Amino acid sequence: MKAANGRKEEKKAESESLYQKRKHIYVRKAVGIFTTLRTSLNWVLLVAYFSMSWLTWDGKQAIFFDLPNRQFNIFGFTFFPHDFMLLSWILIICAFGLFFITVFAGRVWCGYACPQSVWTFLYIWAERITEGSRNKRMSLDNGKMTTEKFMRKLAKHSLWMFFALATAFAFxxxxxxxxxxxxxxxEWDLGPWEMWWLFFFTAATYINAGWLREQVCMYMCPYARFQSVMFDRDTLVVSYDAARGEGRGPRKKGSTDYKEKGLGDCIDCGVCVQVCPVGIDIRDGLQYECITCAACIDGCNEMMDKMGYPRGLVRYTTENELEGKKSHILRPRLIGYFVALMAMIIAVGFAVSDRIPLELEVLRDRNQLYRIDDQGRIENSFIIKIANMDQKPHSYTLSVSGLQGLELVGENQVTVNASEVINIPMRMRIDAKSMTTPSVDVTVTVKSSDGSSFELSKESRFIGSVQR
Structure with missing residues (x-):
């Protein structure tokens, strides 16, 4: 019986160690150059996200992804589904940009520009202005429910929900x-997809930025797991200078004999942990949870200033520098990522700038190969599809070449509105005596006739009978 109880206790202890309950992180406000830089960048990104959809370009919404019509309007450019190859290249550029940044400065993207971090810091700011400083928030959560506590919690969650709704609306x-x-x-006149995405993004923002926070960075984001593969000994990371800081211990301000007592510059105040949004202790070394936001650098520098010690106990540095070796900023892998990144940016930029905002397709009538009219002429029927991928209407002239005497039957002038796709039934006709082979390659050309220089051609086949 005792043995059975002992096994139960062991299983219980094992279960508790494997499934530890999350502890809420009360983030202390950091003050310093890196916090100012990050906060400024966060506000710029937030303003851009919430305002870009309101911008207009030539009287239209500047950025608008019109999924029902399969059109994607971005600052005067209209892209269609067949342009998704450009999207693939843009995603590759983003990937190589992330690789380059990671090799150079670790997870600095996560700390300064990742949407999860940006919204998390926004929610922490809302928490701070409604519930107070770190110590006040801890006391508030540990105390009994009072009218003040209820009102502060209500104000916090109201702000959280407002930001969540605004985020969903903007998206x-x-x-x-x-x-x-x-x-x-x-008016409650929303379509099902609009209702779904409003609900989904409201819930996702409220939960991820308000409740999960660092859990997303630590357990849900794959980047945290494979980032170390791209690190090397010359990667800039946030590090604690153990040679200077150890051993740790408190002392009076202005004391000068702490070195004789075997103490380093670290006063073991814990500020570096208190300001960390993921709750790690940077003094334990580089950890995958670190998002390189540099809040611990600002917190530590603030305490070093108060103690009269030199700054930089916690700083951006490299593994080589910490070991007293020379760091190399320019190295083959970093240069390789940069060259590849620049080459792809130039290629995509050239493709977009050289892109003709016109699409042409020539489709044969599948119902019949050809017909002979009353005058003995051979006719082929086609559907000519023209897509105006510009934000302005254009007039076009249609012509055909490749066979002597071949002509278009009907009106060869057409006007296509902005971002419009039209299908034009068109017949080609030729005297039967001009046919020397049963099938001839012909070229249909669409050329703008309103002063713009857009021109595009497509090949097709004209089919008929050969007279003997």
Whole structure:
């Protein structure tokens, strides 16, 4: 019986060690150059996200992804599904950009520009202005429910929900006309997809930035797991200078004999842990949870200033520098990523700038190969598909070449509105005596006739009978 109870206790202890309950992190406000830089960049990114859908370009929404019509309008450029190869290249550019940044400065992207971090810091800011400083928040959570506590919690969650709703509204505004979306919400005239994405992004933002926070970075984000593969001994990371800081211990301000007592510059104040949004102790060495936000650097520098010690106990540095070796900024892998990144950016930039905002398809009538009219002429029927991928209407002239005497039957002038796709039934006709082979390659050309220089050609085949 005792042995059985002992095994139960062992299983219980093992279960508790494997499934540890999350402890809420009360983030202390850091003050310093890196916090100022990160906060400024965060606000720029937030303003850009919430405002870009409201910008106009030539009287239209500047960024609008019109999924029902399969059109993606971005600052005067209209892209269609067949342009998704460009999207693939842009994603590759983003990947190589991330690799380059990681090799150079670790997870600095996570700490300064990742949406999860940006919104998390926004929610921490809302928590701070409603519930107070770190110590006040801890006391508030540990105390009994009072009217003040209830009102502060209500204010915090109201702000959280407001930011979540605004985030969802801004996101859907890129896919549904943003100036009409507000009216649709007030009139409850939303489509099923609009309702779903509004609900989904509201819930996702509220939960991820308000409740999960560092859990997303530590357990859900794959980048945290494979980032170390791209590190080397010359990668800039946030590090604690153990040679200077150890051993740790408190002392009076202005004391000069702490070295004789075997103490280093670290006063073991714990500020570096208190300001960390993921709750790690940077003094334990480089950890995959670290998002390189440098809050611990600002916190430590603040304490070093108060003690009169030199800054830089915690700083951006490299493994080689910490070991007293020379660091190398320019190294083959970093240069390789940079060259590849620049080459792809130039290639995509050239492809976009050289892109003709016109699409042409020539489709044969599948119902019949050809027909002979009353005058003995051979006719082929086609469907000519023209897509105007510009933000302005254009007029085009159609012509055909490749066979002497071949002509288009019908009107060869057409006007296509901005971002419009039209199908034009068109017949080609030729005297039967001009046919020397049963099949001839012909070229259909569409050329703008309104002063723009757009021109595009497509090949097709003209089929008929050869007279003997």
């Amino acid at each position: 859907v505004g890129y896919f549904s006309p943003v100036r009409e979306l507000g009216g649709k919400i007030l």
